[in-house]
Amino acid sequence: MKCSFCSNRAIYCYKGRCYCEKHFVEYFEKKFVNTIEKYNLIQKGEYIGVAVSGGKDSIAMLYLFNKYKEKWKIDICGLVIDEGIKGYRDILLNYLKNFCKKENIKLEVVSYKELFGYSLDEVVKLLREKSVNIHPCTICGIWRRYGINKASKDLGFDKLATAHNTNDEAQSIIMNFFANNMINMARLGVKTGIRELKEYFVQRIKPFYFHFEKESRIYCLIKGFNPPLVECPYIVGALRDKVRRKLYELEYKYPGLNENVVKNFLKISEKFKKYAFEYLKISLNLCKICGEPTSRDICKACEVKQFLDKLSRQ
Numbered sequence: 085m086k087c088s089f090c091s092n093r094a095i096y097c098y099k100g101r102c103y104c105e106k107h108f109v110e111y112f113e114k115k116f117v118n119t120i121e122k123y124n125l126i127q128k129g130e131y132i133g134v135a136v137s138g139g140k141d142s143i144a145m146l147y148l149f150n151k152y153k154e155k156w157k158i159d160i161c162g163l164v165i166d167e168g169i170k171g172y173r174d175i176l177l178n179y180l181k182n183f184c185k186k187e188n189i190k191l192e193v194v195s196y197k198e199l200f201g202y203s204l205d206e207v208v209k210l211l212r213e214k215s216v217n218i219h220p221c222t223i224c225g226i227w228r229r230y231g232i233n234k235a236s237k238d239l240g241f242d243k244l245a246t247a248h249n250t251n252d253e254a255q256s257i258i259m260n261f262f263a264n265n266m267i268n269m270a271r272l273g274v275k276t277g278i279r280e281l282k283e284y285f286v287q288r289i290k291p292f293y294f295h296f297e298k299e300s301r302i303y304c305l306i307k308g309f310n311p312p313l314v315e316c317p318y319i320v321g322a323l324r325d326k327v328r329r330k331l332y333e334l335e336y337k338y339p340g341l342n343e344n345v346v347k348n349f350l351k352i353s354e355k356f357k358k359y360a361f362e363y364l365k366i367s368l369n370l371c372k373i374c375g376e377p378t379s380r381d382i383c384k385a386c387e388v389k390q391f392l393d394k395l396s397r398q
């Protein structure tokens with residue numbers, strides 16, 4: 085197969101267009117720049133936090149922000165949450181630190197251990213010892229959301245960019261429908277956040293919203309970025325993993341399905357934001373323990389920590 089733009093061999097095709105290496109890089113980078121400019125995701129002079137996991141999507145995004153930061157006159161900083169998972173996070177962290185050093189990018193690391201007093205490995209050990217049946221992802225998800233927002237405020241980020249792509253977003257949309265979670269729906273979309281609540285929640289932006297997971301893989305391959313291929317040992321049995329596998333299967337049979345889920349969701353996403361704002365306007369409190377925003381007396385992150393402290397004393 086030939087590239088649609090020159091006579092070189094194509095390495096990637098989507099919806100009737102094929103790209104050689106050179107034109108694929110152009111296509112990938114242009115989509116990143118266009119998403120940022122079309123949706124007004126950043127403003128001149130802003131300090132942008134870039135959430136990095138160490139996976140291919142986040143490495144590609146960090147690299148691109150660094151490449152284009154002069155064009156947009158912004159400052160950037162990588163932010164990684166260290167859950168404390170041996171054989172996974174330590175390996176990726178090591179790669180990330182070397183990558184950032186080589187590319188001359190600032191990197192901040194915030195760990196569950198320093199925020200909550202437990203690494204995720206310690207949480208899992210405790211739950212197993214006490215025969216408590218809670219999936220690690222449930223706790224990890226609550227602590228990550230909390231940690232990312234708190235660290236972004238503490239570090240003074242104007243916005244936080246995450247590397248969620250079309251595949252991730254389609255999974256989240258489906259999962260939130262399953263869980264009937266209308267407030268979480270407001271966190272989806274190319275940019276999240278409600279202007280009136282910006283002192284509590286740092287706005288998230290998703291410049292890879294229209295990229296596919298396989299595209300980041302190809303981009304990293306061409307650029308020679310090789311983050312270690314490690315998977316979190318706790319993902320097994322998580323609902324996201326099942327939804328992810330199912331959506332891949334369906335995409336294979338019905339190409340374009342993930343993109344349709346995301347694009348259709350965008351047409352109604354403002355309604356979820358409005359609903360979430362009305363809900364939070366009347367229910368927003370500050371947690372009695374940590375002072376972070378919550379709709380309860382004590383935030384979910386502190387509630388989990390209290391539960392674990394109690395469990396470890398039993």
Ligand code: SF4
Nearest residue numbers: 220221224316318319
């Ligand atoms: Fe956390 Fe689950 Fe992701 Fe592992 S798979 S990092 S436990 S959310």
Ligand code: ZN
Nearest residue numbers: 371374383386
């Ligand atoms: Zn709290």
